[in-house]
Amino acid sequence: MKVVQVEHGAGSYPVYVGQGLLGMSGIWERHLDGRVLVVSDENVAAHHLGRLGPVLEAHGRFRELVLAPGEENKTVAQWQRVIDDLVRLGAQRDATVVALGGGVIGDLSGFAAASYMRGIQVVQMPTTLLAQVDASVGGKTGVNHADGKNLIGAFHQPTAVVADLDTLATLGNRDYRAGLAEVVKYGAIRDPHLFAWLEANADALSSRLPDMLAEAVYQSVRNKAEVVAADEREAGQRALLNFGHTFGHALETVTGYSQFRHGEAVAIGMVLAARLSELLGMAAAGTADRLHELLDRLGLPTRLPDDIPHSALLKRMRLDKKNRADQIRLILLESLGRAVVRSCPADDILEVLNQS
Numbered sequence: 164m165k166v167v168q169v170e171h172g173a174g175s176y177p178v179y180v181g182q183g184l185l186g187m188s189g190i191w192e193r194h195l196d197g198r199v200l201v202v203s204d205e206n207v208a209a210h211h212l213g214r215l216g217p218v219l220e221a222h223g224r225f226r227e228l229v230l231a232p233g234e235e236n237k238t239v240a241q242w243q244r245v246i247d248d249l250v251r252l253g254a255q256r257d258a259t260v261v262a263l264g265g266g267v268i269g270d271l272s273g274f275a276a277a278s279y280m281r282g283i284q285v286v287q288m289p290t291t292l293l294a295q296v297d298a299s300v301g302g303k304t305g306v307n308h309a310d311g312k313n314l315i316g317a318f319h320q321p322t323a324v325v326a327d328l329d330t331l332a333t334l335g336n337r338d339y340r341a342g343l344a345e346v347v348k349y350g351a352i353r354d355p356h357l358f359a360w361l362e363a364n365a366d367a368l369s370s371r372l373p374d375m376l377a378e379a380v381y382q383s384v385r386n387k388a389e390v391v392a393a394d395e396r397e398a399g400q401r402a403l404l405n406f407g408h409t410f411g412h413a414l415e416t417v418t419g420y421s422q423f424r425h426g427e428a429v430a431i432g433m434v435l436a437a438r439l440s441e442l443l444g445m446a447a448a449g450t451a452d453r454l455h456e457l458l459d460r461l462g463l464p465t466r467l468p469d470d471i472p473h474s475a476l477l478k479r480m481r482l483d484k485k486n487r488a489d490q491i492r493l494i495l496l497e498s499l500g501r502a503v504v505r506s507c508p509a510d511d512i513l514e515v516l517n518q519s
């Protein structure tokens with residue numbers, strides 16, 4: 164097991180990365196104190212909830228809540244169900260919510276923990292690669308509103324994150340690959356060694372070799388921890404984590420969130436952002452091709468589908484509140500391993516879209 168300690172304004176918390184962690188009693192004894200509400204979804208519960216049984220029985224005072232899976236359930240109504248169960252459990256200020264699931268369960272349960280009695284503990288137990296390398300670390304919690312993703316939420320840091328690599332064995336291939344896109348992102352924006360390591364081990368990662376996977380999760384968590392420690396509330400460098408996301412979000416929205424996994428849209432978005440960086444003369448020729456090749460080897464999409472209207476994508480990208488006049492704020496590359504925030508003309512973005 165490896166541990167990354169994440170520093171934040173009010174203290175710090177450990178992220179445990181390894182195998183066999185869900186049933187490890189030492190972790191539970193260290194982080195659970197009062198009553199415990201375990202929140203999961205149907206898919207995850209079917210495979211992994213049973214592994215918590217012995218530790219929960221030993222702890223005594225607990226309830227389990229299993230919700231329907233999927234982004235469409237990241238709602239105020241499901242948040243209310245978590246709160247109702249906390250009330251039924253008789254949870255006090257020393258209670259803990261354990262979020263066993265992907266980013267949806269993590270965000271939703273984290274927000275319930277942030278708001279119940281003005282804040283109780285949450286332990287994140289992420290079960291998707293995306294949640295292990297990204298969503299469970301950093302303290303962003305929330306639910307969706309009919310008019311926008313993550314419109315309702317709070318910053319609420321977990322007391323611990325338990326990334327048990329064994330849980331990933333039951334994850335579908337598309338979700339696994341989508342998570343790898345975020346690993347590539349850390350390499351591209353701030354860690355050239357990680358990027359080169361991914362190039363050297365892409366095939367082993369594609370076939371989920373346990374040692375490689377452990378290293379990929381550990382290095383990603385270490386990178387995310389460094390970024391959020393330096394900028395807990397996203398005032399500065401945390402924005403770099405949005406590399407590929409402005410294009411990616413636009414693509415997800417224009418395709419009605421049905422065609423692409425988040426990580427897939429981000430993979431296409433990262434290649435577009437790298438091409439734009441070259442067009443603007445910021446990055447050397449070949450940067451985007453190298454990124455494209457790695458993502459391709461990891462089985463991720465790298466090109467916009469032909470039937471996506473570029474004007475619709477651009478329109479979505481202009482909606483970002485941080486934009487000014489005809490400039491759009493984006494994360495661009497100076498090299499693989501170094502990213503910056505830049506405003507760039509809409510015309511240049513359209514040119515890259517048209518070339519792709």
Ligand SMILES: NC(=O)c1ccc[n+]([C@@H]2O[C@H](COP(=O)([O-])OP(=O)(O)OC[C@H]3O[C@@H](n4cnc5c(N)ncnc54)[C@H](O)[C@@H]3O)[C@@H](O)[C@H]2O)c1
Binds near residue numbers: 207210294330338
């Ligand atoms: N808080 C943050 O900083 C942050 C960062 C990135 C993304 N997010 C959020 O994360 C969410 C996406 O997360 P996600 O991709 O994990 O989605 P998800 O939670 O919907 O999980 C994807 C699917 O995999 C299933 N699943 C989860 N773990 C499994 C396992 N081990 N075996 C089998 N099936 C499993 C789930 O039931 C679901 O159907 C979005 O809502 C996004 O907004 C949050």
